[in-house]
Amino acid sequence: MESVLRYLDWTSVGLALLGGLFSLLLLEIFKLNSSRSRYPPGPKPLPFVGNMPEIMKDPMGSIRSMKKYGEMFSMYMGRQPVIVLNSLQLFKETFVQNGAVYAGRPAEPILDWITNGHGILMAAYGHSWKQQRRFALHTLRNFGLGKKTVEERVAEEAQYLIKEMLKQEGKAFYPIHPIMNAVSNIICSIVFGDRFEYDNKRFAKLLEILNENFQLIGSTAGQIFGLFPFIKHFPGPHQKVWQNANSLKEFIHEAVEEHRKSLDPEHLRDFIDTYLVEMTKQESKEDSTFHEDNMIMSTADLFLAGTDTTATTLRWGLIYMMDHPDVQERCHEEIVRVLGFDRSPCMDDRTQLPYTYATIHEIQRCSYIVPVILHETTQPTQLRGYNLPKGTKVLSNCVSIMTDKKHWKHPDTFNPENFLDEKGQFCKNDFFVPFSLGPRVCLGETLARTELFIFFTSLLQRLKFSWPPGAPPPNMDGILGIVRSPFPFNTICLSRETTH
Template identity: 65%
Template sequence: MWTTLMKLDLTSVCLALFLGLIFMVLFEIFRINSRRGQIPPGPRPLPFVGTIPSFKKPLDAFRSLSQYGEISALYIGRKPVIILNTIQVTKEAFVQEAFSGRPLVDWLSKGLGIIMVTFGHSWRQQRRFALHTLRNFGLGKKSVEDRVLEESRYLIAEMLKAEGKSMDPQHDIQNAVSNIICSIVFGERFDYDNKRFSYLLKILNDHFMLSGTTAVQILNLVPFIKHFPGPHQKIMQNFTELLGFIRNEVREHKETLDPDNPRDFIDAYLLEIEKQQKSNEGSTFHEENMVMSALDLFLAGTDTTATTIRWGLIYLIQNPDVQERCHEEIVRVLGYDRLPSMEDRDKLPYTYATVHEIQRCANIAPFGVVHETTQPTKLRGYDIPKGTMIMTNLAAIFSDKKHWKHPDAFNPENFLDENGNFFKPESFIAFSLGPRVCLGETLARTELFLYITSLLQRIHFSWPPEPQSIDMDGVMGVFHFPQSFNIICRSRDTKE
């Protein structure tokens, strides 16, 4: 056989390879066409690479999927992904456990933690414990408000250090938001000039940016390429450093643990491990799950809220009438000295509506957090196999003309009724719904309202005089990020 191969000339080999490639492409086209009708309609995929790589503007592309009806389909590589384009079909699907899975990102999470973990016993135990423990350490109680209000004072002071000068608000906002979840999970906050923590926040931001790239989508489909060079190596390096930070916190907590006075989530988890080991051999509570759960809380509790606030500054500066109306309402109710509380929401309907409108327009997770079917199921007449990825088309839902008074503009009236009272349309599902509803929804709502209201009470925001191009399409990573931008902060006290 080897002798025969040696006799073949280069032309014959190339011709054979070319014909083989043609055959594979034709077979793939046949396979795709044969499945049409079995899955929901959608844009025609390219052989092997699917649909996603052809999207130059993902947000516009997702909005356009509503033309295919309530359900459509995309392809990531050769794998179909079901897209839910309306609030009605999203509610119908996500209240069912069959749609409550997560695709396993085994090369990072290894099936541990809370967020990117399959639907089952471990997830239930970890989520239940996290909710219970976070409530005990402030979530849903007055103490979390106290933490946010205390941090808002630091944030205002930090931003006004550069009063009248052009400054990038990203680090200050990210640090302030992260300090809340850090105080609950690790029992401490970090100063804005802490170089080690600033470095970790930069790693975290890079991680989210890189994790949404096409290269990583390919890696999720073809895990063996993790052994080869590529951008995924940087993600794994960043992830390892973040895990190192958590493990160092765990090590310090072990050395100073007082069983009678748990200080935070890590202390509570260490005590739970000891408790479960004595009474339950099938427990999912162990140190690696603790590290991954703490990292999940740290990641989710930092970037989403910070990114929403950054988008908020852009929208408020571009709509100075909204910024001024919010400020006037806040000062009329609170004055300049009293910081807001969550009880003030009903007294500040326009400001509260503005916070929600920022969330709608920023739409930091326009495709939702991906779900996966845990068993074969049906939806609107389609048979959906187990292990099918499901995405929510928030890009379409948040701009549906049937449900929003001003779908294509930044306008807080979208969240106000005819009497000027706050009103939340059913299509506003920024935190998802069903069994996989966002674990930190209460915390995020508290932070967004108190931070944005406090900032508008004390600071006037504007663009710097130097030319600055703001691309409202932003940058797509795991989330929808704004591009870097500079602003001018001026104290309201001195202005007025």
Template identity: 70%
Template sequence: MQSVLSCLDLGSAGLALLFGLISLVLLEIFRLSSSRSRNPPGPTPLPFVGNLLQFIKDPVNSTRTTLQYGDLCCVYVGRRPLIVLNNIKMVKEAFVQNGTVFSGRPYIPLIDWITNGYGILAVTYGHAWKQQRRFALHTLRNFGLGKKSVEERVAEEARCLITEVLKHEGKALDPMHPIMNAVSNIICSIIFGDRFDYEDTRFAKLLEILNENIRLSGSAVGLIFNLIPFIKHFPGPHQKVQRNANALIGFIREVMEDHKKTLDSENLRDFIDAYLVEISKQKSNEDSTFHEDNLLMSTADLFLAGTETTATTLRWGLIFMMNHPEIQDRCHEEIIRVIGYDRPPTMDDRASMPYTHATVHEIQRIGNIVPLGVVHETTGTTQLQGYTIPKGTQILANLMAIMQDKEHWKYPDTFNPENFLDENGQFCKNDSFLPFSLGPRVCLGESLAKAELFIFFTSLVQRLRFSWPHDAPPIDMDGIQGAVRQPQAFHMICRSRERSVPSSPVTPGYFPLHHKHI
């Protein structure tokens, strides 16, 4: 009798559990239906996970398909709606005309786990963000941002890079490390006051983990963590993200401690020196957000943003040049005609090299390393194209759709510098070119990135010719979607275009940097 009752109890419990689960799913379906009726159209979400599985499976194609739903598209990340802006008009209306309302940053569990809410990039629109961004912009300008001194620094580093890759002349070379090292040395010279040699194994490891975190944070690992963040208490690949972040912060902390010992407030060497002085100045200010935790994370943000994005764009550029040798040769001919083999390029040369200038822009357009931009969040309830957008709604700009819009580009889907040339062969701007976004959240390193891309690219094509190894496998041009859309790992062959390449590229007094050189 007791065993019969026990079976009945188990059966009843099972039926109750099944009924509860069915009720929960039905309630979620009803909630989703109600939410979708208030939001712009979009792909059908699944209960609890939304459209997450589609974006995990094929992020690039999922980004493309949002276009079929119109100017605004609503997708669901887990249970939360996310509005995608699919054309330039919508992006300008939101990020420029209503910039204050659309310039927040959402709480993202993985990012918060790493940053603890400090820094610049992931901090929401408000007092702390304004203080940190304003200080960063002011300090970066003081240390050369937008000035000739940075151009000279980039040109010198380009010479270093050319010498480095020519060590492997005629042999298959993976360009990831030398390009990342070269690009990173520019921001390192500003934030750390020094550059790092290409053979520095510790710095090479740091660049490797930086690249790995960019890939992991935008992959299934990051998406699943953001959906169920309590997994941080359990082992798994997400723990690697935390270990990598701790390694980077540990490196910056060591530099900071060294700077404290040698700090001279009358002779500031770099961003860290300037920040340490600002902490001291702001001690009595109750509204101050300047402290060592923000120093560490703001420096990490600048290091990350000043390394990964430009380096990835240049790697896409090499792929496009190898895929289109006729474009590579035409750029080389223009460069040699204007500046020859020996003089380094400057930003002033852009006006005399419209084809090369257009090619750099086309690399950014088709390379499109952040197809959906960086996520924004509304700081208040607002209206957009007749829809009520509640406070706390996540917003993305579909930069892929905008930079391949058939209405605004002559050759939207193919790599062609003519997209940036007028009928007279002169460079012409296009309002739909948005690699740095728009509004209050526009990339604060835009001027530095432009100088790096033009001078690095022009210097490389001036001195070197790039081609695929004869046995190179076809490369998937969709790339690998992480926080940044990276190309697949590839190898290239480089050859000198002329006999004399400088053997000692670093001129005296170039590095380490001191205030008098900035």
């Protein structure tokens, strides 16, 4: 009799649990259907996880297929609805015409864990973000952003990069470190007041962990963290992200302490010096956001944004040049015809190098290193007849915009003609939006444009790039982390000097 009662007890518990789970599932389905009725129609989500499984299975395939749902639709990241914009008109209507309304930064658990809301890139739209961004822009301009001094620094660094690459001449090598080091040295000279040699092992390790974090944060592990942030208390790949972020903070903290010891307020050397002086000026102000945590994270943001995006674009550029040797040769011939073999390029040369300039734009268009841009509403608003509450996530699909068949001559293939008119002159295209639009437009757009033009032109002026014999075709989907980066690849570079 006792055993029968025990059996009945376990059966009751099991049935109660099953009934509870079934009720929970029904409640979730009801909530989901109710939520979907308030937003534009889109792909059917699953309870609790939304459309995440299909996105995680094939991120780039999912992004490319979004255009089939029309100009605007809804999808679900976990239980959160996301409004997806597939057209430039909607992009401008939201991020530009109503910029302040759509300038919010959605909570990204893994990034919030690292930044604690400080800095610029992941800071919420508000007083702190405005102060930090305005100060960063002003300081960057004071230290040469958009001026000849920065152009000269980039041109000089390009020669160091060429020299470093020629150490591997004729041999297959992975170019990620020299490219990242070269690009990073430009922002480092502005932020830290110094550049780092290519054989500096500590700096090389720092660049390595930065690249690792960019990939880990956007990987499946990062997305799982977004759904279940409580796992930060448990072991897993997310702990590597935390360790890497702390290594960067420690590096910056050491630089700050060195600056404190040698600070001369009358002769400011770089961004850190300027920030230290600003902290002192703002001490008595109640609404000041200039403090140690914001200094460390703002410096980290400038360092990260000023390194990875441009370096990643240049790596994609090498892939496209090796895959299209005819384009590479035509760029080289144009560069040598205008600049000769020895003169370094400057931004004034763009009008005389239309094909090269068009090629750089086409690399950016096809590599779309930031394929989607995610914001959230800062207040309740309306969009095309739909009521969006405060905190609604809004995602602009840059891939859809930059491959719109109505506005590109060759939307789905790599072809510099997309940026050339009938006379072979460079022509702008409004559907080219790699730096985003509106209040959160890329902080370093001017610097990135300068670096891309001078680095790319210098490399093709002096070097020829080709695939190693027998190299497999590259996987052009790349790795979708914080930015979309190429899979590791080897290249062979040869000096053009022997042919001149």
